[in-house]
Amino acid sequence: MKAVCWHGANDVRVDTVPDPKILNPRDAIVKITSTAICGSDLHLFNGYIPTMEKGDILGHEFMGEVVELGSAVKNVKVGDRVVVPFTIACGNCYFCTSDLWSLCDNSNPNGWLAEKIMGHSPSGLFSYSHIFGGYAGGQAEYARVPFADVGLFKVPDGLTDEQVLFLTDIFPTGYMAAENCNIKPGDIVAVWGCGPVGQFAIRSAFMLGAERVIAIDRIPERLQMASDYGKAEVLNYEEVDAGEVLKEMTGGRGPDAVIDAVGLEAHGNDLMGLETVT
Numbered sequence: 511m512k513a514v515c516w517h518g519a520n521d522v523r524v525d526t527v528p529d530p531k532i533l534n535p536r537d538a539i540v541k542i543t544s545t546a547i548c549g550s551d552l553h554l555f556n557g558y559i560p561t562m563e564k565g566d567i568l569g570h571e572f573m574g575e576v577v578e579l580g581s582a583v584k585n586v587k588v589g590d591r592v593v594v595p596f597t598i599a600c601g602n603c604y605f606c607t608s609d610l611w612s613l614c615d616n617s618n619p620n621g622w623l624a625e626k627i628m629g630h631s632p633s634g635l636f637s638y639s640h641i642f643g644g645y646a647g648g649q650a651e652y653a654r655v656p657f658a659d660v661g662l663f664k665v666p667d668g669l670t671d672e673q674v675l676f677l678t679d680i681f682p683t684g685y686m687a688a689e690n691c692n693i694k695p696g697d698i699v700a701v702w703g704c705g706p707v708g709q710f711a712i713r714s715a716f717m718l719g720a721e722r723v724i725a726i727d728r729i730p731e732r733l734q735m736a737s738d739y740g741k742a743e744v745l746n747y748e749e750v751d752a753g754e755v756l757k758e759m760t761g762g763r764g765p766d767a768v769i770d771a772v773g774l775e776a777h778g779n780d781l782m783g784l785e786t787v788t
């Protein structure tokens with residue numbers, strides 16, 4: 511099959527690689543129909559994440575059709591359309607049974623390495639270096655999904671790929687940021703950064719009951735989207751003193767909650783062609 515492979519910092523190629531195979535009874539093979547590029551892929555592309563190896567297949571946001579199943583997977587069938595979360599979870603450990611899937615104790619075979627670097631290991635992740643398990647990703651024609659009986663989510667009929675693809679990462683990431691704000695009716699939420707996560711954080715904040723959302727960025731197109739589709743009030747921090755204006759807009763009190771959706775490498779990376787902001 512063809513797959514997008516990492517070869518080093520700023521060196522990503524479409525290679526022909528072996529098709530994935532069922533390795534465990536709880537695996538599935540998914541034929542990819544849609545996949546997305548994440549801001550987190552930039553950390554890999556720019557060479558900031560250690561333990562990537564030449565030939566690693568990229569992509570942790572993907573969905574598709576089940577083409578093969580291990581013998582233990584009973585809740586999906588060959589032919590089902592599925593969306594795949596980027597965290598890999600066993601479903602049975604302490605963390606999984608506490609709904610803390612991204613902390614799964616059983617899905618990262620290189621947990622010892624993560625513990626050495628970070629103190630504790632999170633779950634395994636698709637295509638996120640060997641610290642997180644070294645799993646092949648989904649920017650490919652096919653992907654192997656371990657613990658498929660837990661991870662695969664069957665897409666209800668009538669929904670397009672574009673309507674569900676962002677469930678793999680970006681939408682839940684923005685939603686969780688808003689959820690962590692413990693929003694009460696009448697709250698004003700400020701969102702710094704209007705990339706994809708910021709856009710979903712804006713909409714999630716409204717979904718969870720915010721009365722006003724104020725979105726801050728410096729890219730006009732992002733602010734336009736936050737305003738037109740997100741219904742946020744917007745501030746361009748290159749044009750105004752955002753801290754002062756936020757106070758003015760909130761009766762001197764400041765917002766009730768603030769979400770940082772800026773992420774890493776927001777400025778000056780080569781891929782975006784942006785100048786470094788000082």
Ligand SMILES: [Zn+2]
Binds near residue numbers: 571
């Ligand atoms: Zn992502």
Ligand SMILES: [Zn+2]
Binds near residue numbers: 601614616
């Ligand atoms: Zn688990």
